[in-house]
Amino acid sequence: MNHARIVPHGSQEQLAQETSRRVITVLEQAQDERGEATLVLTGGSMGNKVIQAIANDPDSALVDWSRVNVWWSDERFVPGADSERNGVQAADAAQGQLDLEWDRIHPIAASDEMSTAEEAAADYREELATAAEQEGSDSGLPYFDLMLLSLGPDTHVASLFPGREEVTVTSTPVMAVHDSPKPPPTRVTMTLPAINSAERVWLLVAGSAKAEALAAIRDPEATPQSAPGSAVRGTEETLLLVTEDALPGLPQDPEG
Numbered sequence: 001m002n003h004a005r006i007v008p009h010g011s012q013e014q015l016a017q018e019t020s021r022r023v024i025t026v027l028e029q030a031q032d033e034r035g036e037a038t039l040v041l042t043g044g045s046m047g048n049k050v051i052q053a054i055a056n057d058p059d060s061a062l063v064d065w066s067r068v069n070v071w072w073s074d075e076r077f078v079p080g081a082d083s084e085r086n087g088v089q090a091a092d093a094a095q096g097q098l099d100l101e102w103d104r105i106h107p108i109a110a111s112d113e114m115s116t117a118e119e120a121a122a123d124y125r126e127e128l129a130t131a132a133e134q135e136g137s138d139s140g141l142p143y144f145d146l147m148l149l150s151l152g153p154d155t156h157v158a159s160l161f162p163g164r165e166e167v168t169v170t171s172t173p174v175m176a177v178h179d180s181p182k183p184p185p186t187r188v189t190m191t192l193p194a195i196n197s198a199e200r201v202w203l204l205v206a207g208s209a210k211a212e213a214l215a216a217i218r219d220p221e222a223t224p225q226s227a228p229g230s231a232v233r234g235t236e237e238t239l240l241l242v243t244e245d246a247l248p249g250l251p252q253d254p255e256g
């Protein structure tokens with residue numbers, strides 16, 4: 001992952017707050033340039049802390065939230081109100097503080113809306129393609145200003161797990177995942193080409209429990225199959241936003 005710039009932080013709180021500021025800056029700039037901004041959210045505890053930090057950040061008023069499009073890189077295929085849903089956790093973290101427009105929020109369909117994860121994936125592909133068409137693009141994907149991702153302890157990102165065929169798929173931007181090694185077993189995920197279409201990809205890596213995974217994705221021998229997190233890159237920028245305790249060799253932060 002030599003293409004990625006590592007940005008260390010002293011604690012998870014600092015990581016959340018500084019990432020919040022970075023996100024706000026990107027969204028603001030995108031709105032200045034294009035009139036709107038598009039953010040792809042991630043699940044995971046650090047991703048939720050970032051959303052919470054944005055919701056509590058006085059500078060979030062610099063963004064016109066009614067012109068922010070929100071997508072997810074993956075979702076657990078469970079009922080819509082289930083607290084395991086990344087979308088439900090994101091809404092809880094935002095605490096109603098961000099004045100988003102309902103029709104710009106794009107959750108992946110839940111298991112009480114569609115009968116299979118394949119249907120939910122097809123539905124998301126269509127929604128993405130429609131958004132792309134509205135932007136005058138036939139690529140099947142709208143312009144993503146920023147893709148936030150969280151690194152799993154096994155190096156997974158979104159629902160792309162090591163050793164699984166989903167990491168090699170290039171024929172579709174979104175697919176169903178069955179028998180996921182991490183529960184719940186059924187999921188819907190963006191594939192690597194969709195993730196890597198984003199202008200900026202920022203990978204959140206927090207805590208000493210992620211140190212091995214971080215080393216694995218930075219190993220020059222890493223492949224998408226051995227360490228999916230090693231294969232993500234933005235078209236303009238790839239950042240590893242990390243806490244120092246996830247970086248071997250740097251001092252440990254007792255609060256991290």
Ligand SMILES: O=C(O)[C@H](O)[C@@H](O)[C@H](O)[C@H](O)COP(=O)(O)O
Pocket residue numbers: 042043044045046047074075076086150151152153156157158159182183
């Ligand atoms: O769908 C999931 O199971 C989660 O979204 C998962 O992909 C998560 O993002 C990472 O495992 C990092 O999670 P933490 O930040 O909680 O360690």
